[in-house]
Amino acid sequence: MPQPVFGRLLTAMVTPFDADGGIDLVQARKLAAYLIDAQRNDALVINGTTGESPTTSDAEKAELIAAVVDEIGDRARVVAGVGTNNTRHTIELARQAADAGASGLLVVTPYYSKPPQDAIAAHFRAVADATELPVMLYDIPHRAGVPIQTATLIELAAHPRIVAVKDAKGDLVASATVIAATDLHYYSGDDALTLPLLAVGGVGVVGTSTHFTGARAKAMIEKFLAGDPAGAIADNAALLPVFTGVFATQGCMLVKAGLAARGFGPAVLRQPLLPASSGQASAFVALLDAAGL
Secondary structure (H helix, E strand, O other): OOOOOOOOOEEOOOOOHHHHHHHOOHHHHHHHHHHHHOOOOOEEOHHHHHHHHHHOOHHHHHHHHHHHHHHHHHHEEEEEEEOOOOOHHHHHHHHHHHHHHHOOOEEEEOOOOOOHHHHHHHHHHHEEEEHOOEEEEEEEEHHOOOOOOOHHHHHHHOOOOOEEEEEEEOOHHHHHHHHOOOOOOEEOOOOHHHHHHOOOOEEEEEEEHHHHHHHHHHHHHHHOOOOOOHHHHHHOOOOOOOOHOOOOOHHHHHHHHHHHHOOOOOOOOOOOOOOOOOOHHHHHHHHHHHHOO
16 A cells, blocks of 8 residues: 555644633644654644634634644645535635645535535535645544445545545444545544554544554554554553543543643633533543553
8 A cells, every 4th residue: 555645643633722712823833843743643634623623713724724834844744624514615715725835635524414425525526626635535424414425435536636534434344345445545533443444454543632642553553554463452452541531522622631731731712612621631631641641
Protein backbone atom coordinates (compact mmCIF):
# COMPACT_ATOMS: atom_id res chain seq x y z
CA MET A 1 0.00 0.00 0.00
CA PRO A 2 1.36 3.48 -0.82
CA GLN A 3 2.05 5.87 2.04
CA PRO A 4 -1.29 7.43 3.05
CA VAL A 5 -1.73 10.94 1.75
CA PHE A 6 -2.39 12.34 5.23
CA GLY A 7 0.04 10.09 7.10
CA ARG A 8 -0.90 7.66 9.85
CA LEU A 9 -1.74 9.78 12.90
CA LEU A 10 -4.02 12.81 12.82
CA THR A 11 -5.57 14.65 15.73
CA ALA A 12 -8.82 16.59 15.47
CA MET A 13 -7.47 19.60 17.34
CA VAL A 14 -9.58 21.56 19.80
CA THR A 15 -9.92 25.28 19.24
CA PRO A 16 -8.49 27.19 22.21
CA PHE A 17 -10.61 30.07 23.47
CA ASP A 18 -9.56 32.80 25.87
CA ALA A 19 -11.42 33.67 29.06
CA ASP A 20 -13.77 35.92 27.10
CA GLY A 21 -14.61 33.22 24.55
CA GLY A 22 -12.52 34.54 21.67
CA ILE A 23 -10.19 32.34 19.66
CA ASP A 24 -6.74 32.29 21.27
CA LEU A 25 -4.31 32.04 18.38
CA VAL A 26 -1.27 32.03 20.66
CA GLN A 27 -2.54 28.93 22.45
CA ALA A 28 -3.60 27.41 19.10
CA ARG A 29 -0.05 27.76 17.81
CA LYS A 30 1.38 26.30 21.02
CA LEU A 31 -0.99 23.35 20.93
CA ALA A 32 -0.40 22.65 17.23
CA ALA A 33 3.37 22.60 17.74
CA TYR A 34 2.99 20.28 20.72
CA LEU A 35 0.80 17.86 18.77
CA ILE A 36 3.34 17.69 15.95
CA ASP A 37 6.60 17.72 17.90
CA ALA A 38 5.69 15.82 21.08
CA GLN A 39 2.69 13.73 20.04
CA ARG A 40 4.08 12.77 16.60
CA ASN A 41 1.07 13.73 14.51
CA ASP A 42 1.46 13.59 10.75
CA ALA A 43 -1.42 16.02 10.24
CA LEU A 44 -3.91 18.05 12.21
CA VAL A 45 -7.61 18.42 11.51
CA ILE A 46 -8.58 22.03 12.14
CA ASN A 47 -12.22 23.15 12.45
CA GLY A 48 -13.63 19.69 12.99
CA THR A 49 -16.38 18.88 15.47
CA THR A 50 -13.76 18.58 18.22
CA GLY A 51 -12.67 22.06 17.17
CA GLU A 52 -16.21 23.31 17.91
CA SER A 53 -16.78 24.21 14.27
CA PRO A 54 -20.55 24.66 14.73
CA THR A 55 -19.87 27.71 16.92
CA THR A 56 -17.00 29.41 15.10
CA SER A 57 -17.52 31.89 12.29
CA ASP A 58 -16.20 31.48 8.77
CA ALA A 59 -13.70 34.27 9.40
CA GLU A 60 -12.49 32.60 12.60
CA LYS A 61 -12.09 29.31 10.75
CA ALA A 62 -9.87 30.93 8.12
CA GLU A 63 -7.83 32.77 10.74
CA LEU A 64 -7.24 29.56 12.69
CA ILE A 65 -6.15 27.57 9.63
CA ALA A 66 -3.71 30.31 8.60
CA ALA A 67 -2.20 30.49 12.08
CA VAL A 68 -1.70 26.74 12.37
CA VAL A 69 -0.27 26.46 8.85
CA ASP A 70 2.17 29.24 9.66
CA GLU A 71 3.17 27.61 12.94
CA ILE A 72 3.85 24.08 11.75
CA GLY A 73 5.15 24.85 8.28
CA ASP A 74 6.17 21.73 6.39
CA ARG A 75 6.42 19.57 9.53
CA ALA A 76 2.88 18.25 9.04
CA ARG A 77 -0.23 18.71 6.96
CA VAL A 78 -3.31 20.70 7.88
CA VAL A 79 -6.67 19.17 7.00
CA ALA A 80 -9.55 21.62 7.22
CA GLY A 81 -12.98 20.55 8.36
CA VAL A 82 -15.35 22.21 5.91
CA GLY A 83 -18.46 20.05 5.98
CA THR A 84 -21.92 21.52 6.52
CA ASN A 85 -25.44 20.52 5.48
CA ASN A 86 -25.42 23.23 2.82
CA THR A 87 -23.48 22.32 -0.33
CA ARG A 88 -22.94 25.93 -1.39
CA HIS A 89 -21.61 26.91 2.04
CA THR A 90 -19.37 23.82 2.15
CA ILE A 91 -17.85 24.81 -1.20
CA GLU A 92 -17.25 28.33 0.11
CA LEU A 93 -15.48 26.92 3.19
CA ALA A 94 -13.43 24.55 1.01
CA ARG A 95 -12.18 27.39 -1.15
CA GLN A 96 -11.53 29.54 1.90
CA ALA A 97 -9.50 26.71 3.49
CA ALA A 98 -7.45 26.30 0.32
CA ASP A 99 -6.73 30.03 0.28
CA ALA A 100 -5.70 29.88 3.96
CA GLY A 101 -3.10 27.21 3.20
CA ALA A 102 -4.81 23.93 4.09
CA SER A 103 -3.43 20.84 2.38
CA GLY A 104 -6.58 18.72 2.58
CA LEU A 105 -10.29 18.80 3.36
CA LEU A 106 -12.45 16.79 5.75
CA VAL A 107 -16.05 16.74 4.52
CA VAL A 108 -18.80 15.25 6.67
CA THR A 109 -22.02 13.75 5.35
CA PRO A 110 -24.64 16.51 5.09
CA TYR A 111 -26.44 16.25 8.41
CA TYR A 112 -30.02 16.80 9.60
CA SER A 113 -31.50 16.96 6.08
CA LYS A 114 -30.93 13.20 5.63
CA PRO A 115 -30.48 13.35 1.84
CA PRO A 116 -30.70 10.12 -0.19
CA GLN A 117 -27.52 8.44 -1.38
CA ASP A 118 -27.46 9.96 -4.86
CA ALA A 119 -27.72 13.43 -3.31
CA ILE A 120 -24.96 12.62 -0.82
CA ALA A 121 -22.71 11.52 -3.68
CA ALA A 122 -23.51 14.67 -5.66
CA HIS A 123 -22.69 16.82 -2.63
CA PHE A 124 -19.28 15.20 -2.14
CA ARG A 125 -18.43 15.44 -5.83
CA ALA A 126 -19.35 19.13 -5.92
CA VAL A 127 -17.07 19.86 -2.97
CA ALA A 128 -14.22 17.75 -4.39
CA ASP A 129 -14.56 19.62 -7.70
CA ALA A 130 -14.32 23.01 -5.99
CA THR A 131 -10.58 22.93 -5.17
CA GLU A 132 -7.45 20.96 -6.04
CA LEU A 133 -7.11 19.63 -2.46
CA PRO A 134 -7.43 15.94 -1.56
CA VAL A 135 -10.65 15.09 0.27
CA MET A 136 -11.32 12.83 3.23
CA LEU A 137 -14.98 11.84 3.55
CA TYR A 138 -16.33 11.71 7.10
CA ASP A 139 -18.81 8.87 7.59
CA ILE A 140 -20.46 9.33 11.00
CA PRO A 141 -24.12 8.31 10.80
CA HIS A 142 -24.87 8.80 14.51
CA ARG A 143 -24.23 12.52 14.02
CA ALA A 144 -25.26 12.96 10.39
CA GLY A 145 -28.42 10.88 10.67
CA VAL A 146 -27.57 8.83 7.58
CA PRO A 147 -24.57 6.65 6.60
CA ILE A 148 -22.57 6.81 3.43
CA GLN A 149 -23.56 3.41 2.12
CA THR A 150 -20.97 0.94 0.87
CA ALA A 151 -22.02 1.28 -2.78
CA THR A 152 -21.83 5.07 -2.52
CA LEU A 153 -18.33 4.96 -1.07
CA ILE A 154 -17.16 2.64 -3.83
CA GLU A 155 -18.70 4.95 -6.41
CA LEU A 156 -17.09 8.05 -4.88
CA ALA A 157 -13.66 6.38 -4.85
CA ALA A 158 -13.54 6.93 -8.61
CA HIS A 159 -13.18 10.69 -8.07
CA PRO A 160 -9.50 11.60 -8.33
CA ARG A 161 -9.52 13.91 -5.31
CA ILE A 162 -11.62 11.74 -2.97
CA VAL A 163 -8.80 9.75 -1.41
CA ALA A 164 -9.69 8.85 2.17
CA VAL A 165 -12.44 8.15 4.70
CA LYS A 166 -12.68 9.03 8.36
CA ASP A 167 -14.68 6.01 9.45
CA ALA A 168 -16.89 6.51 12.50
CA LYS A 169 -19.62 4.11 11.39
CA GLY A 170 -18.51 1.26 13.66
CA ASP A 171 -19.19 -1.37 11.00
CA LEU A 172 -15.90 -3.15 10.32
CA VAL A 173 -17.43 -5.48 7.74
CA ALA A 174 -18.66 -2.53 5.69
CA SER A 175 -15.29 -0.83 6.07
CA ALA A 176 -13.41 -3.97 5.01
CA THR A 177 -15.67 -4.28 1.96
CA VAL A 178 -14.87 -0.75 0.77
CA ILE A 179 -11.16 -1.16 1.54
CA ALA A 180 -11.07 -4.36 -0.54
CA ALA A 181 -12.87 -2.76 -3.46
CA THR A 182 -11.12 0.64 -3.64
CA ASP A 183 -7.88 2.53 -3.05
CA LEU A 184 -9.47 4.72 -0.36
CA HIS A 185 -7.31 5.20 2.73
CA TYR A 186 -9.39 4.36 5.80
CA TYR A 187 -8.76 6.21 9.06
CA SER A 188 -10.52 5.23 12.24
CA GLY A 189 -12.79 7.96 13.55
CA ASP A 190 -13.06 6.12 16.87
CA ASP A 191 -9.79 5.93 18.80
CA ALA A 192 -10.65 2.52 20.28
CA LEU A 193 -11.24 0.97 16.84
CA THR A 194 -7.88 1.98 15.38
CA LEU A 195 -6.22 -1.40 15.82
CA PRO A 196 -9.23 -3.43 14.61
CA LEU A 197 -9.47 -1.21 11.52
CA LEU A 198 -5.76 -1.68 10.80
CA ALA A 199 -6.40 -5.43 10.81
CA VAL A 200 -8.77 -5.13 7.82
CA GLY A 201 -6.62 -2.69 5.87
CA GLY A 202 -7.07 0.68 7.56
CA VAL A 203 -4.14 3.09 7.55
CA GLY A 204 -4.40 5.10 10.77
CA VAL A 205 -6.58 7.28 12.98
CA VAL A 206 -8.11 10.72 13.20
CA GLY A 207 -8.14 10.87 16.97
CA THR A 208 -9.50 12.81 19.90
CA SER A 209 -7.66 11.24 22.83
CA THR A 210 -4.55 11.62 20.67
CA HIS A 211 -4.11 15.07 22.18
CA PHE A 212 -2.55 12.93 24.95
CA THR A 213 -2.07 9.42 23.51
CA GLY A 214 -0.67 10.47 20.14
CA ALA A 215 2.95 9.35 20.47
CA ARG A 216 1.97 5.99 21.92
CA ALA A 217 -0.87 5.49 19.44
CA LYS A 218 1.63 6.18 16.65
CA ALA A 219 3.94 3.54 18.14
CA MET A 220 1.03 1.08 18.25
CA ILE A 221 0.29 1.67 14.57
CA GLU A 222 3.95 1.30 13.64
CA LYS A 223 4.27 -1.96 15.59
CA PHE A 224 1.27 -3.46 13.82
CA LEU A 225 2.56 -2.42 10.39
CA ALA A 226 6.03 -3.76 11.22
CA GLY A 227 4.66 -7.22 11.93
CA ASP A 228 4.46 -6.99 15.72
CA PRO A 229 0.75 -7.52 16.42
CA ALA A 230 1.43 -8.68 19.98
CA GLY A 231 3.18 -5.41 20.76
CA ALA A 232 0.38 -3.43 19.15
CA ILE A 233 -2.23 -5.35 21.15
CA ALA A 234 -0.35 -4.61 24.38
CA ASP A 235 -0.19 -0.90 23.54
CA ASN A 236 -3.90 -0.88 22.67
CA ALA A 237 -4.78 -2.52 25.99
CA ALA A 238 -2.76 0.05 27.93
CA LEU A 239 -4.34 2.99 26.09
CA LEU A 240 -7.90 1.67 25.87
CA PRO A 241 -9.11 3.36 29.10
CA VAL A 242 -8.12 6.75 27.64
CA PHE A 243 -9.32 5.91 24.11
CA THR A 244 -12.79 5.30 25.55
CA GLY A 245 -12.68 7.58 28.60
CA VAL A 246 -12.34 10.73 26.50
CA PHE A 247 -15.92 10.10 25.37
CA ALA A 248 -17.40 9.74 28.86
CA THR A 249 -19.03 13.04 27.93
CA GLN A 250 -18.67 15.13 24.75
CA GLY A 251 -15.10 14.60 23.55
CA CYS A 252 -13.78 18.14 23.31
CA MET A 253 -15.09 18.90 26.82
CA LEU A 254 -12.76 16.31 28.32
CA VAL A 255 -9.88 17.14 25.98
CA LYS A 256 -10.04 20.75 27.12
CA ALA A 257 -10.23 19.65 30.76
CA GLY A 258 -7.18 17.45 30.29
CA LEU A 259 -5.26 20.14 28.42
CA ALA A 260 -6.02 22.67 31.16
CA ALA A 261 -4.58 20.23 33.70
CA ARG A 262 -1.47 19.98 31.53
CA GLY A 263 -0.93 23.74 31.25
CA PHE A 264 -2.63 24.57 27.96
CA GLY A 265 -4.87 27.39 29.07
CA PRO A 266 -8.42 27.53 30.43
CA ALA A 267 -11.04 24.91 29.51
CA VAL A 268 -13.33 27.43 27.82
CA LEU A 269 -16.03 26.17 25.42
CA ARG A 270 -18.77 27.89 23.49
CA GLN A 271 -22.37 27.07 24.19
CA PRO A 272 -24.22 24.83 23.78
CA LEU A 273 -21.18 22.99 25.18
CA LEU A 274 -20.14 23.66 28.76
CA PRO A 275 -16.91 22.87 30.59
CA ALA A 276 -16.72 19.36 31.99
CA SER A 277 -17.85 19.10 35.59
CA SER A 278 -15.14 18.89 38.22
CA GLY A 279 -15.94 15.21 38.71
CA GLN A 280 -15.73 14.45 35.00
CA ALA A 281 -12.50 16.39 34.65
CA SER A 282 -10.90 14.74 37.67
CA ALA A 283 -11.87 11.27 36.47
CA PHE A 284 -10.38 11.89 33.03
CA VAL A 285 -7.16 13.38 34.38
CA ALA A 286 -6.88 10.32 36.67
CA LEU A 287 -7.07 8.11 33.55
CA LEU A 288 -4.28 10.13 31.96
CA ASP A 289 -2.16 9.86 35.10
CA ALA A 290 -2.75 6.11 35.35
CA ALA A 291 -1.65 5.65 31.75
CA GLY A 292 1.46 7.81 32.29
CA LEU A 293 0.31 10.48 29.86
